[in-house]
Amino acid sequence: MVNWNDRLRASGIHLGISLTIALVCAALVFAIWYPYPYREVSGGRELFLILVTVDVILGPLITLAVFNRAKPRRELTRDLAVVGILQVIALCYGLWTVWIARPVHLAFEIDRFRVVHGIEVPTDLLDKTPAGIDALPLGGPTLVAVRPFRSSNESADATMAALQGIQIGARPDFWIPYASAKPQVLAAAHPVADLRRRFPARVADIDAAVAQTGRSADALAWLPLTSRKLFWTALIDRNSAEIVGYIPLDPY
Numbered sequence: 001m002v003n004w005n006d007r008l009r010a011s012g013i014h015l016g017i018s019l020t021i022a023l024v025c026a027a028l029v030f031a032i033w034y035p036y037p038y039r040e041v042s043g044g045r046e047l048f049l050i051l052v053t054v055d056v057i058l059g060p061l062i063t064l065a066v067f068n069r070a071k072p073r074r075e076l077t078r079d080l081a082v083v084g085i086l087q088v089i090a091l092c093y094g095l096w097t098v099w100i101a102r103p104v105h106l107a108f109e110i111d112r113f114r115v116v117h118g119i120e121v122p123t124d125l126l127d128k129t130p131a132g133i134d135a136l137p138l139g140g141p142t143l144v145a146v147r148p149f150r151s152s153n154e155s156a157d158a159t160m161a162a163l164q165g166i167q168i169g170a171r172p173d174f175w176i177p178y179a180s181a182k183p184q185v186l187a188a189a190h191p192v193a194d195l196r197r198r199f200p201a202r203v204a205d206i207d208a209a210v211a212q213t214g215r216s217a218d219a220l221a222w223l224p225l226t227s228r229k230l231f232w233t234a235l236i237d238r239n240s241a242e243i244v245g246y247i248p249l250d251p252y
Contacts, residue, residue, distance in 0.1 A: 006067065006068075006069055007063075007064050007067045007068070008064070010063055010064070010067040011061070011063045011064035014059055014060040014063040014083075015060040018055060018056040018060060018087070021055070022052050025048075025051070025095065026048065028095075029098055030044065030048070032139060032140050033098065033102040033103075033140065034048075034102060034103065035141075036246075037225075037232060037246045037248075038102075038115065038141060038227075040230070040232075041115055041225065041227035041229055041230045041232055042101070042102075042103045042115055042117060042227055042228065042229065043101075043228070043229050044098070044102075047094075047098045047101065048098060050094065051095065054090050055087060055090055055091045055094065058087070058090075059083060059084075059086075059087040062083045062086075063080065063083055066079045066080070066083065067079075067080070099118075100118055100119050101118065101119050102117065102118050103115050103116065103117050103118075103140075103141040104116055104117065104118045104121065104135075104136050104137055104141055104142075105137075105141055105143070105169075105175075106141055106142070106143050106144075106243070107143075107144045107145060107146055107170070107175070108143075108144070108145040108146065108178060108181050108184070108223075109146045109167070109169040109226075110168075110188070111223070111224075112188075112223055112224040112225065112226055113223055113225045113234050113243075114167060114169035114170075114225075114226045114227075115225070115226065115227040115228070116141075116144075116167075116169050116170045117170075117228065118136050120167070120170040120228075121135060121170050121171075122170070122171065122172075125171055125173050126172055128172050128173040129172040129175065130172070130175055132177060133172075133175055133177065135172050143178035144175045144176070144177065144178055145175070145176050145177070145180065145181030145184070146174045146175065146176070147174055147175070147176045147181075148184075158171075158174070178241075182241045185223070185236065185241040186221070186236075186241055188223060189221035189222060189223050189236055189238070189241075190222050191218075191221055191222075192210060192217040192218075192220050192221065192222060192235070193217065194222075195222050195233065195247075195249075195251065196217075198251075199249065199251075202247075202249055205247060205248070205249065206247060206249070209235060209247040210235065210245070212245055213235060213245040215237065218238075219237065219238055219239075220236065220237065220238060220244070220245075221236050221238050222234065222235055222236070222247075222251070223236060224252065225246065230248075230250070231250040231251065231252055232246055232248055232250070233246065233247040233249045233250075233251050234246055234247075
């Protein structure tokens with residue numbers, strides 16, 4: 001006869017352990033790999049939800065199905081061990097998937113910011129990463145910029161590569177420190193008043209984002225922010241070119 005109290009108790013314990021592990025993973029994913037706004041624009045939230053669904057729900061459900069004190073201890077231990085091993089494998093695979101897809105840089109690219117993900121950086125160009133820039137940082141995305149083209153041939157080659165899916169913002173051989181591109185960033189930026197004029201229905205959202213920066217609208221400018229999922233708007237300080245805020249608004 002099935003003792004459902006024992007099964008529910010075992011499944012509940014398994015669920016508690018799984019939730020604890022999921023919370024630790026959430027801290028890693030959202031605090032380091034996908035800080036705001038990357039959890040939105042890079043799909044970090046969706047990837048993590050898939051991971052949690054597989055790890056937190058399926059494991060305890062399988063325990064609920066296989067736990068039976070009527071089984072010999074050795075058999076019961078084996079069954080639970082198999083469940084645990086499968087769950088650990090699924091967790092490691094899920095974290096690896098989130099890891100390789102993580103954003104590694106926010107690159108100023110001619111007239112916009114582009115979110116660069118680890119999987120988009122060509123491995124054959126990693127050895128051309130400039131000194132002082134970590135190609136695949138472990139501690140979350142960093143700011144970089146794209147240098148100007150050195151010749152028309154280089155521009156044409158970069159355009160062809162972009163058509164094949166390799167954006168210049170993801171190419172280590174084009175990276176330069178963000179501070180070096182401050183004049184270009186400020187020259188490409190647009191006044192916030194322009195954004196308010198173009199999107200009258202979103203003025204409240206724009207003003208709220210401006211208020212969160214602690215600066216006046218006149219002290220700010222904006223640039224498009226491009227990612228693999230969405231287009232947002234980045235707010236920058238008009239003097240320092242520092243990114244100080246984001247608006248979930250497609251400016252194109």
